Amino acid sequence: MSTAPLLAQFRTETPYGPVLLARTAKGLAGLWNAGQAHHPPPLSAPVANHPWFDAARRALDAWATLKDDPVLPPLDPQGTAFQQAVWVRLLAIPRGGLTSYGAIAHALGKPQASRAVGAAVGRNPIGILVPCHRVVGARGELTGYAGGLPLKTLLLQQEGVLI
Known part of the structure; x- marks a missing residue:
């Protein structure tokens, strides 16, 4: 796994609570809600705003009122090749759509890798914007979410998914 250096970080308030944003030279590398699972330890990158953070x-400010997904800033999530492949699949799930861990595993040509997909989804470093909240269990049940099930439920309801 190669990791690009984080060049800046910025904390801001959003409709979903406080978030920490981080970027590399190539794009947004992190968007973590306060208290979420897998939140990084304190970052050594300088605190500085950037147009990608503004985007x-x-x-996030408009998420609940959008009919389609917003135009995202460049993204550069850091992870293994497998994690990267999973995160690309997350970006392909349409607003208001759902998929399962198993479906992603099948799409990646690794039908036995549902648990590994679940681990990669849980490690998604760009929550909400890389929509891991759109992944559910094999029978359509809400499963874990690094930001907490109440946030997952809220995001899906805002997208018109009946829970």
């Missing part, structure tokens, strides 16, 4: 904030 992420605007997308």
